[in-house]
Amino acid sequence: MPQNAIEFSDVQKRYGDKTVVDGLSFHVRTGECFGLLGPNGAGKTTTLKMLLGIANPDAGTIMLAGESIPARSRIARQRVGVVPQFDNLDPDFTVRENLLVFGRYFGLSASKTRAKVDPLLEFARLQNKADARVAELSGGMKRRLTLARALINDPDVLVMDEPTTGLDPQARHLIWERLRSLLSRGKTIMLTTHFMEEAERLCDRLCIIEEGRKIAEGAPHALIAKEIGCDVIEVYGAAPEALREELSPFAVRTEISGETLFCYVDDPGPVNARLAGRQGLRYLHRPANLEDVFLRLTGREMQE
Known part of the structure; x- marks a missing residue:
């Protein structure tokens, strides 16, 4: 992995006459947790879509895992795990089957995927739910399964859109504990969140955006000292x-x-x-x- 797992330089995105992302620049160092914060409509989701090659920027450059986006987004995505804002698990499959099927999207062999499933179930504390249908899971369990699924390809970078929205405090703290364990293993995490406590607890650095523009960046404690003090x-x-x-x-x-x-x-x-x-x-x-x-x-x- 390069020194910076993610780089945005003067990125712009417009939809019609509306500028959604306006000259946004930041970088995410390899091995750190980086938060992207902002009010609703600030451009966070559009920023993530551009990062993953789902939407194309109108100007500027984006690098992900050393690859240029969107030109080489297909290659970069092989090294990335994504946890979307809303769980999109397959309700027709069991917990184990959701992981097995997802492994095929990354070209993993059936035997290699099976070898990964039990450690991921243990990581997500879902060993006892391996044969349960998705509809039988609580909200926290579904979120942990979505996280486990994002790790099936052993990604270098994890991109998470509001990872704990809708969860009770116990489930939220368990997700935080799991994310810290990933950081301790050298993974890079970029997340959006509306929970300031979450950002303060998890993020090494963060960027606050409003109307698509960066208005502050730095470590949480440094921003608190600078802006409030x-x-x-x-x-x-x-x-x-x-x-x-x-x-x-x-x-x-x-x-x-x-x-x-x-x-x-x-x-x-x-x-x-x-x-x-x-x-x-x-x-x-x-x-x-x-x-x-x-x-x-x-x-x-x-x-x-």
Whole structure:
């Protein structure tokens, strides 16, 4: 594998008069987990489609596993595993059969595919469900089977579109644990996610895009320090405008979202002292996190 498993340079994509990806540049180092974040409609799915050769860029260059995309996407895809946003498992097959059939798409012999199935079932913790139909699986089991299926060709690069959407916390943590084990084996992972905690826990670096343009890039902790750089106190249950006027002198800055007041503070003591013991008011003092960064850069209001 080259030093960079994925490279985007000044990539553009338009659909009619609408520019969906606008001069996007980033790289994913071999062996790292890289997150692509952004609001709905930011261009994340289109970016993944171009990476996999499903959509062609209008300008710029894309490299995947050392191959030029889309010209050599067929060759590159032999070294890539894909976990789509929505599970597309074959409901007519058992868990084991889903893996066996998928191996044929990569030209694997029947004997070689069979040799891979049991270790993958163990990896996905589906040994006891090998002969179950897909309809009998929980959402978390289906997601783990989709992940196992993406590994049938022992890929160097794993591309995942919102890998834990719709899963309960236990299933999500199990997927995270499985992904960490892949990273420890030298795999490269690129993922999109709406879960900021997921990105903060898994990603070595990430890129935040909005309207197809990169607006921030870096390690999660570095972005938190750069964009926020202080603690956060969230206040609920009071008239936020009046409370903002009272607390602003003790905060680096304040924001209001709906009925919630966000106070960004270097020293939380004065704000906490003024909030303590007030009836009908709740507040939470916490360290800044990646969600604060995301919302500061992309806005707290819904974008339709």
